[in-house]
Amino acid sequence: MKNALGSVDSVLLLGGRSEIGLAVVERLVRDGARRVVLAARGDAAAIGVRLKDLGAEVLVLDFDAERPETHERVVAAAAEFAGDLDVVVAAFGVLGDQAAYEADPVSAARSMAVNLGGHVSAGLFAARRLREQGHGTLVVLSSVAGVRVRRVNFVYGAAKAGLDGFAQGLGDALHGSGARVMVVRPGFVIGRMTAGMRPAPMATTPEAVADAVAGGLRAGAETVWVPGRLRAVFTVMRALPRAVWRRVPR
Structure with missing residues (x-):
């Protein structure tokens, strides 16, 4: 059954270990x-306990971002369990150094295969399912790191830039189908992935x-910045000359 805008009954999380x-x-x-x-990759049976305690039915599936040939089966199994997928959250990735x-x-190329290549495969299969349903939202966890790539993390930033562009293009391709894509651009997120790092200005959780x-x-947004004031900040940063951008503090 198609839910009203903002009403979510079923969710697929690609990257089930993502904080x-x-x-x-x-x-x-x-x-x-x-x-x-x-x-999620590997044995992840314990990760759904909290959600079950909150009253949700939970299915855990094995998912490997580096094996795109398996992604269609993951989406199909999720739909078999949940029926129509109201929201698919694509949240997997590695930060690296x-x-x-x-x-x-070689390790850089492997991280790109996860942070971009895996999302292309999983995103296209998820989008196909949502298009067939005629509704649903693919939420893509991008990053401000991809809005303008910095020298201090350009491998990660390049992957996020590619992901952001892919997600926007996929959203345009879905226009008129009833399905859509919402791109989420957080700034520095304080958590396991960034443990030990100095938080950037306007860090979030x-x-x-x-x-x-x-x-x-709920709002039917196409793009979400977290925190919202980063939108204005990066409007300015996009316009900085490269000679100035290279000197932006870490």
């Missing part, structure tokens, strides 16, 4: 979602990202 992704799903469950599929990537370019996603779903 941000799980915060988003928990928020949606608290708002009424009752069927949740967590697609720029110096390590430069020392080992997984819970704040979750609140913004829930609000964006």
